Amino acid sequence: MIFMDRLRVAIVGAGIVGASIARILSSYQNVDILLIDREPDVGWGSSKANTSIIHPCHEEDPRVHPLRAELCLRGNKLWREWVEELEIPAKWPGELMIFTDSDEEKRAREFLELAKMNKVPGVRVVDREELKILEPNVGSVVLGALYAPTAGIISPFEAVIAIVENAVDNGVKLLTETYVEKVRVSSGRVLGVETSRGFIEADIVINASGIYADKISHTAGVELDFKIVPRRGEYVLFDEDVDVKPTKILHTTPIPRTKGVYAITTVHGNLMIGPTAEDLPIDAKEDLSTTVEGVEYVLREARKLLRSVPPKSRIIRMFAGLRPEPPGGQWLIKVYEDPWGFVNVAGIRSPGLTAAPAIAEYVVKLIEDTYDIKLARKNSWSRFRRDMVRVGNKSLEEVDKLIEKNPDYGEIVCICKSVSKAEVLEAVERILKIGAKVTLDGIKFRTYAGFGKCQGSFCRWRIALLISEKLGIPLNEVVVKKSSYGIGDVKMLWREAI
Amino acid sequence: MKILNYDTVIIGGGPAGIAAAIRTTELGLKSVFLENRDVLGGIPLQCVHPGFGLHYFREDLTGTEFITRLIDKLEKTGVEYIVKAYVHSVEYKDFDKKIVNVITPRGVLKINTKTVVFTTGARERHIFEIGVVGDRPDGIYTAGEAQTLMDIYGILPGKEVVIVGSGDVGLIMARRFALEGAKVKAVVEILPYPGGLMRNVMQCLIDFNIPLLLQHTVVKVVGRKRVERIVVAKVDKDLKPIKGTEFEIPCDTLVISAGLRPYIDLLEKLEVVVDPSTGGPVVNEYLETSVPGVFVAGNALVINDLVDYAVEQGELAAEGVKIFIENNGIPTKTWRKIRKGKSIRLAVPHMVSGERDVILYARVSIPEKNVFVEIPEIGFKMFSFGVRPAEMLRLRLGKEMFSKLSDNVNEITLEVKPR
Numbered sequence: 001m002i003f004m005d006r007l008r009v010a011i012v013g014a015g016i017v018g019a020s021i022a023r024i025l026s027s028y029q030n031v032d033i034l035l036i037d038r039e040p041d042v043g044w045g046s047s048k049a050n051t052s053i054i055h056p057c058h059e060e061d062p063r064v065h066p067l068r069a070e071l072c073l074r075g076n077k078l079w080r081e082w083v084e085e086l087e088i089p090a091k092w093p094g095e096l097m098i099f100t101d102s103d104e105e106k107r108a109r110e111f112l113e114l115a116k117m118n119k120v121p122g123v124r125v126v127d128r129e130e131l132k133i134l135e136p137n138v139g140s141v142v143l144g145a146l147y148a149p150t151a152g153i154i155s156p157f158e159a160v161i162a163i164v165e166n167a168v169d170n171g172v173k174l175l176t177e178t179y180v181e182k183v184r185v186s187s188g189r190v191l192g193v194e195t196s197r198g199f200i201e202a203d204i205v206i207n208a209s210g211i212y213a214d215k216i217s218h219t220a221g222v223e224l225d226f227k228i229v230p231r232r233g234e235y236v237l238f239d240e241d242v243d244v245k246p247t248k249i250l251h252t253t254p255i256p257r258t259k260g261v262y263a264i265t266t267v268h269g270n271l272m273i274g275p276t277a278e279d280l281p282i283d284a285k286e287d288l289s290t291t292v293e294g295v296e297y298v299l300r301e302a303r304k305l306l307r308s309v310p311p312k313s314r315i316i317r318m319f320a321g322l323r324p325e326p327p328g329g330q331w332l333i334k335v336y337e338d339p340w341g342f343v344n345v346a347g348i349r350s351p352g353l354t355a356a357p358a359i360a361e362y363v364v365k366l367i368e369d370t371y372d373i374k375l376a377r378k379n380s381w382s383r384f385r386r387d388m389v390r391v392g393n394k395s396l397e398e399v400d401k402l403i404e405k406n407p408d409y410g411e412i413v414c415i416c417k418s419v420s421k422a423e424v425l426e427a428v429e430r431i432l433k434i435g436a437k438v439t440l441d442g443i444k445f446r447t448y449a450g451f452g453k454c455q456g457s458f459c460r461w462r463i464a465l466l467i468s469e470k471l472g473i474p475l476n477e478v479v480v481k482k483s484s485y486g487i488g489d490v491k492m493l494w495r496e497a498i
Numbered sequence: 499m500k501i502l503n504y505d506t507v508i509i510g511g512g513p514a515g516i517a518a519a520i521r522t523t524e525l526g527l528k529s530v531f532l533e534n535r536d537v538l539g540g541i542p543l544q545c546v547h548p549g550f551g552l553h554y555f556r557e558d559l560t561g562t563e564f565i566t567r568l569i570d571k572l573e574k575t576g577v578e579y580i581v582k583a584y585v586h587s588v589e590y591k592d593f594d595k596k597i598v599n600v601i602t603p604r605g606v607l608k609i610n611t612k613t614v615v616f617t618t619g620a621r622e623r624h625i626f627e628i629g630v631v632g633d634r635p636d637g638i639y640t641a642g643e644a645q646t647l648m649d650i651y652g653i654l655p656g657k658e659v660v661i662v663g664s665g666d667v668g669l670i671m672a673r674r675f676a677l678e679g680a681k682v683k684a685v686v687e688i689l690p691y692p693g694g695l696m697r698n699v700m701q702c703l704i705d706f707n708i709p710l711l712l713q714h715t716v717v718k719v720v721g722r723k724r725v726e727r728i729v730v731a732k733v734d735k736d737l738k739p740i741k742g743t744e745f746e747i748p749c750d751t752l753v754i755s756a757g758l759r760p761y762i763d764l765l766e767k768l769e770v771v772v773d774p775s776t777g778g779p780v781v782n783e784y785l786e787t788s789v790p791g792v793f794v795a796g797n798a799l800v801i802n803d804l805v806d807y808a809v810e811q812g813e814l815a816a817e818g819v820k821i822f823i824e825n826n827g828i829p830t831k832t833w834r835k836i837r838k839g840k841s842i843r844l845a846v847p848h849m850v851s852g853e854r855d856v857i858l859y860a861r862v863s864i865p866e867k868n869v870f871v872e873i874p875e876i877g878f879k880m881f882s883f884g885v886r887p888a889e890m891l892r893l894r895l896g897k898e899m900f901s902k903l904s905d906n907v908n909e910i911t912l913e914v915k916p917r
Contacts, residue, residue: 241766286722288633288634289631289632289633289718289720290631290632290634291631292631292717294631295629295631312629313627315626315627315629316624316626316627317626318626318631319634391601396499396586396599396601396606396608397499397606399586399601399606400499400605400606403601403602403603403604403605403606404605407603407604408603410582410584410601410602410603410604410605410606411582411584411603412534412584412601415534415584416763418584418586418601420601453621453763454621454622454624454761455624455625455626457621457622457624457640457642457643458621460643461643461646461647461651465651475647475651475653476653476654480636481635481636481723482635482636482722482723482724483635483636483637483723483724484636485636485647485653485655486647486653486654486655486656487654487655487656487657487750488653488654489652489653489654490648490652490653490654490678491678492654493654493657493678493679493680494678494679496679497679
C-alpha cells in the first residue's frame with residue numbers, strides 16, 4: 001500500500017465525465033482535486049451539445065461492450081438520485097424507437113434481445129394503435145415501435161454546472177481557460193501537468209478531456225495509436241410554442257454508427273430534432289459548424305417521427321456538437337502502472353452522458369484497486385446543491401413574496417423567458433464562486449435568458465450592462481462567448497486614424 | 499399583491515403606446531401605461547438619424563428628438579405610467595373585464611381593466627430564422643442590438659462589417675458604422691430590389707460608397723472565436739443559392755437586419771386571430787382585435803416605415819377604447835372585409851364599417867411604375883408614379899365613399915392596376 005498524506009488529483013476536462021469524477025472524489029478525505037478546462041466555463045465541449053437523453057441501455061450489446069452496458073445501466077439509475085440531489089432539470093418520459101418497414105422492425109426487435117440480456121425493465125414492442133395512444137404526435141408512416149419506459153431527458157449543460165457547483169462546495173478547485181499542454185512524467189511516475197498557466201503538480205492525472213483525450217494520452221506516453229474521431233452531430237431547435245411537441249422521446253431505428261435521429265421536447269420546452277452523425281477529419285476537433293445538408297437531413301428524418309414538422313421559419317437555433325468516437329467504439333478507461341498516476345477516461349462516446357455518474361464511481365474504485373489506495377469518506381460531504389430561484393417557474397403569489405425580499409426579482413430583463421435581474425446577478429455570483437469566467441453565454445445557460453424566440457436580441461445588452469456594473473468593467477469588455485461584446489467606444493477608429 | 503382598477507391598460511412604452519396613453523387620458527379615461535424598461539420611448543430613443551415626425555410635428559426630427567417631444571407631451575397630459583413593469587399575462591374574463599398581471603420591483607400588480615391596448619412593438623428576425631448555417635462565433639448582432647450599443651451606450655461592435663438585409667434599419671446601420679470609421683464591406687439583400695426607402699438607399703449607401711449586393715444571400719458564417727468571414731452566394735428566382743457562385747467576404751462583424759415581426763406573444767396567448775401576411779392580429783377599423791376590448795397599434799399591429807403612422811394608430815386605438823367603453827363594444831351594422839387584390843401583400847385594418855372615415859395601410863408585393871391603386875366597389879382610384887414594397891401606402895377613405903355601397907356587400911377589394 002502506498003502511503004500518502006494527501007493525494008493530489010488533477011482532472012483534465014470539466015465536462016460531464018470530469019465533473020462527475022470530481023464530485024465522487026470530493027466525497028473522500030485527504031484528496032486535493034483540481035479540475036482543469038481550456039474553456040472559460042464548464043461543460044462547453046461535447047457535454048453542451050448532445051441529445052440530452054438518459055438511455056435505457058437496451059441498445060448496448062453486452063457481448064461487444066460489456067463495460068458500456070454495465071455502466072450505462074448503473075448510470076441510468078444513478079441519474080435519478082443525482083438530479084434530485086443537485087436539482088438538475090430532468091424528466092422520465094420513456095422512449096419509442098419507431099419502425100416504418102419490416103427491415104427496421106427486425107432491427108428494432110434485435111434490441112429487445114439486448115434489453116433482456118441487460119435486464120432493462122419494461123422494454124416491449126408496441127403496435128401502431130398503441131403507439132398512437134402512447135404518443136399522439138407520431139408520424140403517419142409508423143408501423144410500431146420498441147418502447148423503453150426508463151429513458152429520460154436532462155439538461156446536460158446544467159448538469160455539468162450543478163455537479164461542478166456541488167464539487168466546489170466540497171472543496172474541488174476549478175481552473176478555467178487553462179490549456180493542458182502535456183502530462184509531465186519522470187521515471188515512470190506522473191509529476192503533474194504543464195499548462196498555459198504553468199506547471200501544476202499532481203500525483204494522479206485523470207484524462208477526461210473528451211475530444212482531445214487522445215492527444216493528452218499521447219503526451220503521457222501511452223496509447224500512442226489511440227485516435228479519437230470527431231463525430232459531428234447537428235441539431236435544430238424550434239420555438240417552444242410550435243404545435244407538435246412529443247411527450248415521449250422518439251427516435252428512428254439505429255444503425256451501427258449512430259443511435260438515429262431523435263425528436264424530443266427538451267426540459268426547457270423546445271422541440272429539438274437531431275443529430276446527424278458525420279465523421280470529420282481527425283484534426284477537425286473544433287469544427288462545430290452546421291450545414292445545409294445536415295439540417296435538411298434531420299428535418300427529413302423527423303418527418304417519419306412526427307405527424308408534422310414545423311416550418312423552418314420556427315427554428316430558433318441550429319447547433320452542432322462533436323462526439324469523441326474511439327476506435328471500435330470502445331471506451332478507454334484505464335489506470336496505468338506506467339506511468340504511475342496516469343488515468344485515461346477517454347473516448348467516452350454515447351452513452352457517455354447516461355453513464356457519467358457510474359463511470360465516475362468506477363474510475364475512483366479502479367484507482368483504489370490498481371494503486372492499492374484506501375480512500376476514507378468525508379464526514380462533512382454535502383450531496384446537495386440548490387438550483388437558481390427562477391421567476392419563470394413561480395406563481396405570481398410566490399413572485400410577489402420574492403420581490404418583497406429582493407426587488408431585483410421584480411425587474412424582468414429577458415422578456416421571452418421572464419428572467420429577472422436578481423437571477424442574472426445570482427448567476428454571476430455562482431460563476432465567480434466556482435472560479436469560472438463570467439460570459440454572456442454562461443449567464444444564458446444558467447438563467448435561460450436568451451433561450452426564447454428573440455434569441456437574446458432584446459436582453460443581451462441589458463445582461464451585459466448588469467455584468468459590467470457588477471464586475472466593474474466597461475460594457476464593451478463583457479465577454480460574449482470567447483471575445484468581447486464590443487471593440488471599444490464609438491470614436492476609437494477615428495482616434496486611431498488620427 | 500396589489501389590485502388596481504382601470505378603464506384601459508396600455509402595454510408598451512414606444513411611440514404608439516405614448517400616443518395611445520396621451521389620447522386616452524385626454525379623452526378622460528382612467529388609464530395606466532406600462533413599460534418594461536426603465537425609460538419610456540422604445541426604439542426611437544436609439545435612432546439618432548432624422549426622418550421622424552414629418553407628418554406628426556411637420557418637422558424633420560431625429561428619433562431621439564421626436565420621442566423626447568412626445569414624452570414631454572405625455573408628462574404635460576398627466577398620464578399615469580409605470581416603468582420597469584413587466585406584463586406577465588393577460589386574462590380575458592368577460593367582454594368588459596380583463597386582468598393584466600404585472601411584475602414590478604415594487605411587487606406584483608393585478609390590474610382589472612375594461613380594455614387593453616397592446617403597443618408592444620416588434621422583434622427582429624435573428625440569424626437562425628433566416629437559415630444561415632456555419633459557425634456560431636461572437637460578432638453577430640441584430641441591427642437593433644448594434645444600434646443600442648452604438649447610440650445609447652457608445653460602444654462600437656466591430657470594424658469590418660457586413661449587413662444582411664437592405665431594409666431601412668439595415669441601411670441606416672450601414673451609414674452609422676461608416677460614420678464611425680468602420681468599413682462596411684457590403685449590404686447583402688436576397689431580393690432583386692432594396693428593402694428600404696429610396697431616400698435611405700441614396701443617403702446611406704450610395705453617399706458612402708457601400709456596395710449593395712442584390713439577389714445575394716449569406717450562406718455561411720466562418721469563425722472560431724469571432725466572425726472571421728462570411729460566405730455569400732447569388733440566388734436564383736426562387737431565392738435559392740446558386741451553386742458555384744459562392745465567394746467570401748472577410749469581416750469581424752455580421753449585422754442581421756432581416757426584418758421585423760410584430761412581438762405579440764401575449765396576444766397569441768389570448769388566442770387573437772393573426773394575419774400571416776402582417777404577422778400581427780386581425781383588426782377592425784378601431785384596431786380592435788378578435789378578442790373584444792383588446793386593441794393593438796404600432797409595430798405590434800403591422801410593421802410601419804414611419805413613426806408617424808405608429809403614433810396615428812396609437813391615437814386611433816385610444817379612440818376605439820373610448821367608443822368601446824361608452825357603447826359596450828364598437829357599434830357597427832356590418833363589417834366589410836378588405837380583400838387583398840392584385841399585387842397587394844398586406845392591408846390593415848382587415849375590416850371596415852363604412853360608417854366613418856378610415857385610414858388604410860397597405861403594402862404592395864412587387865415594385866411597379868405608373869399604376870392605379872383602386873378599390874373598385876367604392877370607386878376609389880389613386881394614381882401613383884411608382885409603388886414599392888418598402889413604402890407603405892396610406893389611404894384615407896371617407897365614409898361618403900361607402901354611401902353607394904349596398905348593405906349586402908361584405909367585401910371590398912384593394913388592388914394595383916396598370917394605367
